Amino acid sequence: MQNAPCRVIAVSDVKQIIVSADPSEGAILLFELPGAANLELKIPAIAFAKLEGLLAKASATQAKLNGPQ
Numbered sequence: 001m002q003n004a005p006c007r008v009i010a011v012s013d014v015k016q017i018i019v020s021a022d023p024s025e026g027a028i029l030l031f032e033l034p035g036a037a038n039l040e041l042k043i044p045a046i047a048f049a050k051l052e053g054l055l056a057k058a059s060a061t062q063a064k065l066n067g068p069q
Contacts, residue, residue, distance in 0.1 A: 010034055019048070 013032040020026060026045040033039055043051065 009039060011039070020045075 010033065011031045012034050014029070015032050015038065016028075016030040018028040018030075023045050026043050027048045029041040029043060031039045031041070
């Protein structure tokens, strides 16, 4: 996977996250891109759960680095 092609997309804003009530369906993430374009990512449930875990770890790490405020 290290040599897999990678697309880098600049995101201006996170517009919406839709999580299905059906846990097998996953989520849709909608981003705004520069130039008035949108990007919609359809993420399966297992990948969304992994993303949530990674974001929680990143948030905890950032909180440790920044200390109490």
